[in-house]
Amino acid sequence: MSWAETDEVYQIAGLGGRVALGRRPAVLVVDLSNGFTDPASALGSDLGEVVAATATLLDRSRDGDLPVIFTTVAYEANLTDAGIWLRKMPAIAELKLGSPLVEIDARLGRRPGEPVVVKKGASALFGTNLVAMLTALSVDTVLVCGATTSGCVRATVVDLVQNGFRAIVPRECVGDRAAAPHEANLFDIDAKYGDVVLLDELLTDLRSTIAAQTPAPR
């Protein structure tokens, strides 16, 4: 069965509804650390366009005072905290706490007030206090950027909807080391977990959302 036939089956099954923007969005940049954005590193690939598109979304979001949160995967020197995942993906052993590989790509211009959540698994919500941060900020919608689409982005989007958040993935802001898994996972995300949209569409929608922002309760 081809992807086109799959679309048809899914329509009959009533999949692919829209979550749409809520009232208080935040931007979550998943794993755009040097280890993933430098094509020379084992886990890296050429994500130059993804970084550029994400930088555009970040600029607009900062202007609108939306919260911006980064994640990075990083482990202790002896990898005790890498668990079973290390068996499947031995290359994560490179991502040591304190190494330049786990720093956020400088092209994203991270500001001092923007937290970096250190994670050990695929999902940005697993083994982190990201849910607590989003809840304390009254966020209801998360704009998910980063890498890889078939790995940490997908896992993060699944966990977001499970936890009651709307997840929106601007297509140009996520990337992967190979095209086939990238497309297959965008398909799954859009059918079942979050909205995959064009960056331009999202930027347009954000304008009115940002205009309607009221400060979170003190």
Added chain:
Amino acid sequence: MSWAETDEVYQIAGLGGRVALGRRPAVLVVDLSNGFTDPASALGSDLGEVVAATATLLDRSRDGDLPVIFTTVAYEANLTDAGIWLRKMPAIAELKLGSPLVEIDARLGRRPGEPVVVKKGASALFGTNLVAMLTALSVDTVLVCGATTSGCVRATVVDLVQNGFRAIVPRECVGDRAAAPHEANLFDIDAKYGDVVLLDELLTDLRSTIAAQTPAPR
């Protein structure tokens, strides 16, 4: 980039290691409820062969006294507990607590001692006490069967490895409503989260593991 080229890129990135069977496996049957196994239901598809293969694994596992756990997705009548997921997958509204659709497919011969974990999200570990059950049983490896490969099976396997469990997916024991996402997700699982194996291989490997079982501590 084709799937074959993807394989090559992944090999260079050092993905696709093996987790292998640990000491104490359990079988987890994800969402083989009537709502998913009856092709006439909105979320259902023809999973006859998946059910048959899973029944074979269950027989062997019960003989070896391995723990067997089922999951089902089920919601309250007013769907308050379905959250944002309902927007993406309106068809889950059919899966009401108490309805025959949420009962485990009778062909699997569930025994009274085998728990059914009621879940509300994609992963069998999200919003459930499955981790606590597995830990209390000293389980270190989970043999994951069920549906759908691109939905709850994938999400469950990701959460298992994140939580420190080895996940093994016997290929014949998982199924989906469409072939393309099924294959794409088996690819991702095997590359990054758990081992996808042939049922026959697994049954052979299980023999020695079962022979070496010692009772869990009291």
Added chain:
Amino acid sequence: MSWAETDEVYQIAGLGGRVALGRRPAVLVVDLSNGFTDPASALGSDLGEVVAATATLLDRSRDGDLPVIFTTVAYEANLTDAGIWLRKMPAIAELKLGSPLVEIDARLGRRPGEPVVVKKGASALFGTNLVAMLTALSVDTVLVCGATTSGCVRATVVDLVQNGFRAIVPRECVGDRAAAPHEANLFDIDAKYGDVVLLDELLTDLRSTIAAQTPAPR
């Protein structure tokens, strides 16, 4: 060191701040099932006044369209899902799914639209999808009632603040089987996790909060 001297030490340490009501409160009624409110049951005690005070808060909250959620502890017949907790508290074995002991006390007049979250542990957030429900409802504040203060109420309040919610405990709406742990845990809660307030105060504060309610985004 007495409790009065403790107060002084805590003040120096800067504990005991206020979380205060946020914008969207919900009422969470923890474990006021027959198993806990019937003094004749093993885990029960005389909670008549707690039930009456909780009913008052529920009436006012329903009038104001605040979400109301109940929890109950309930296990499968063979207790596979009770885990290690069963060793410490063998009496929980009474709380079987389907038994009248796990039904919500009828004096609370639970309405059909008000969900009952089935939990297996002490915290209402552990092994449940309560966080997802609260987030999907845009709740930022949880008014915690129920039993026991030194058990499930305390554990729930700790998990609420950890997850980014404001927890408020109306003193008359929580109870325990013994006075000493009841008071000791109200002290800890108020010093470190949530606000312990008088029901009358809370009812007054709720009036303006309810008046300011706007519907959650669709």
Added chain:
Amino acid sequence: MSWAETDEVYQIAGLGGRVALGRRPAVLVVDLSNGFTDPASALGSDLGEVVAATATLLDRSRDGDLPVIFTTVAYEANLTDAGIWLRKMPAIAELKLGSPLVEIDARLGRRPGEPVVVKKGASALFGTNLVAMLTALSVDTVLVCGATTSGCVRATVVDLVQNGFRAIVPRECVGDRAAAPHEANLFDIDAKYGDVVLLDELLTDLRSTIAAQTPAPR
């Protein structure tokens, strides 16, 4: 009702069972960072004897090759990750990532291979990947040391039993800034969540457990 009468009520309710040592214990040292062990710091108190008793348990455990894990509470400079807890406990603002206050007390002689889990909440299991680490190490029992008894130790023990682990608290190895909450929480822990034991008893019991250790599966 006095604490002695409480004991009697609890006995009737069938509380206070024993979890006992399992097969693979690990030592978890909760928040014995300088911020808590230095009486001059806002959150600190005189924990010299607690540190000394913990050091004794650590020596014995290292000799027996038991896993040793530390936790520390630490926040980003702008406290975005401190959430609602900051309102109740403004003094946690002192615990900044990179500050000497969040380093483990040097008297415990932490070794390079012993991980420090950075946490943001009370429980060592909340917002961390500690469960994954324990599971990957096949640990079934956690020996909990640290501070404060009425805060992070209590919350950690509750989460451990909820997650299916046996928690054992050597009385001399935990401490608090005030005696009344310390004793009240040891009472609750022993009645409902984990075993409170004397350090000497534990050291004796550990001897045979350590002798029976077999390496975790590779």
